[in-house]
Amino acid sequence: MAHFAHARVDLDAIADNARSLRGHAGGTPLMGVVKADGYGHGMLPAARALLAGGAGWLGTAFIDEGLRLREAGITAPVMSWIIPPGEPLGAAIENDIDLGVSDPLLLDAVLAEARRLGRTARVQLKIDTGLNRGGVGSAEWGDLVEAAARAEETGDLKVSGVWSHFACADEPGHPSIAAQLAVFHDALAAADKVGLTPEVRHIANSAALLTLPEARFDLVRGGIASYGLSPIPNYDVPGLRPAMTLRARVALTKRVPAGSGVSYGHRYVTDRETTLALVPLGYADGVPRAATNRGPVLLGGRPRVIAGTVCMDQFVIDVGDDEVTAGEYAVLFGDPGEHPGTPSAQDWARVLDTIPYEIVTRVGVRVPREYVGG
Numbered sequence: 086m087a088h089f090a091h092a093r094v095d096l097d098a099i100a101d102n103a104r105s106l107r108g109h110a111g112g113t114p115l116m117g118v119v120k121a122d123g124y125g126h127g128m129l130p131a132a133r134a135l136l137a138g139g140a141g142w143l144g145t146a147f148i149d150e151g152l153r154l155r156e157a158g159i160t161a162p163v164m165s166w167i168i169p170p171g172e173p174l175g176a177a178i179e180n181d182i183d184l185g186v187s188d189p190l191l192l193d194a195v196l197a198e199a200r201r202l203g204r205t206a207r208v209q210l211k212i213d214t215g216l217n218r219g220g221v222g223s224a225e226w227g228d229l230v231e232a233a234a235r236a237e238e239t240g241d242l243k244v245s246g247v248w249s250h251f252a253c254a255d256e257p258g259h260p261s262i263a264a265q266l267a268v269f270h271d272a273l274a275a276a277d278k279v280g281l282t283p284e285v286r287h288i289a290n291s292a293a294l295l296t297l298p299e300a301r302f303d304l305v306r307g308g309i310a311s312y313g314l315s316p317i318p319n320y321d322v323p324g325l326r327p328a329m330t331l332r333a334r335v336a337l338t339k340r341v342p343a344g345s346g347v348s349y350g351h352r353y354v355t356d357r358e359t360t361l362a363l364v365p366l367g368y369a370d371g372v373p374r375a376a377t378n379r380g381p382v383l384l385g386g387r388p389r390v391i392a393g394t395v396c397m398d399q400f401v402i403d404v405g406d407d408e409v410t411a412g413e414y415a416v417l418f419g420d421p422g423e424h425p426g427t428p429s430a431q432d433w434a435r436v437l438d439t440i441p442y443e444i445v446t447r448v449g450v451r452v453p454r455e456y457v458g459g
């Protein structure tokens with residue numbers, strides 16, 4: 086069925102981005118991060134494309150996401166890292182999902198579950214090196230690695246990884262980066278001292294894998310860059326192609342006189358007789374209402390800006406005297422390298438004072454993903 090709006094996802098772009106990221110990271114193994122439905126691109130197709138492009142690992146926020154990868158038959162190493170109380174630890178252990186352990190109480194819970202199942206749980210201990218979000222602080226780290234080492238002796242647990250996450254890697258040169266790396270090195274030394282032999286030590290997200298060779302260790306976690314978007318504003322990454330194009334067919338056009346207020350609140354008023362084009366995508370579909378009078382759109386071969394308030398299901402564009410007809414595609418964002426004049430997710434992020442992550446992950450469930458390549 087032809088849809089009036091869709092997010093086209095180029096799976097070859099995702100696979101090529103994975104290859105390119107491995108090159109940027111000097112061949113360091115890549116974890117493709119596929120949380121939040123593959124940053125809005127569709128978790129399973131994105132995961133398969135990343136693996137095809139050479140990613141050796143997949144990363145998810147939640148265990149449920151990891152389990153869905155397994156249910157789909159994906160056997161590559163998977164790690165899940167946000168684990169509130171009550172999460173399905175047993176299912177994760179039985180499905181060989183590496184558990185990111187950010188809290189000593191979670192280590193106890195994983196251990197109990199591993200014993201109950203008679204299985205060895207694979208855990209990746211997270212040191213909080215300064216993000217002050219998840220992770221075990223330096224003060225508790227010594228006790229944690231000792232407890233983990235004792236559990237390894239009984240075979241209930243394998244510390245498969247030690248890892249952390251940067252606060253400001255998207256601001257190269259920020260003093261917190263070196264400080265976090267120093268804490269990470271200390272944490273690794275403490276783990277080593279109690280006899281832990283993690284298979285992977287990792288701290289780099291997209292920004293760090295691109296800009297910080299000393300942060301690569303054994304594995305780099307590529308999220309946003311896997312989808313072809315730069316993690317750093319105004320920092321072009323050679324070899325990356327945005328994988329998602331969001332577009333919709335114009336539903337109708339109409340001529341209106343000068344002085345016509347457009348959409349709720351009449352926040353846009355025509356300054357001459359003109360043609361309005363109605364695009365059937367709204368804030369329910371991930372076009373932020375804050376894009377009112379700001380969101381860039383390519384329509385009729387020309388870059389334009391949304392006219393008036395973005396509604397739940399639609400917005401309007403003033404096309405002047407240009408020939409634009411119902412059924413024509415309006416492109417909200419995509420790959421400017423493919424079609425000049427196409428806005429990028431970064432362009433949307435700039436006008437909305439946010440980051441491209443938010444633009445792609447918020448594309449709503451009503452917008453079908455249409456896959457090409459792969």
Ligand SMILES: Cc1ncc(COP(=O)(O)O)c(C=O)c1O
Pocket residue numbers: 118166250289290291292306307308309310316
């Ligand atoms: C722990 C962790 N690692 C890696 C990533 C990937 O980050 P990025 O998309 O900036 O590469 C994320 C995403 O937020 C994350 O939470």
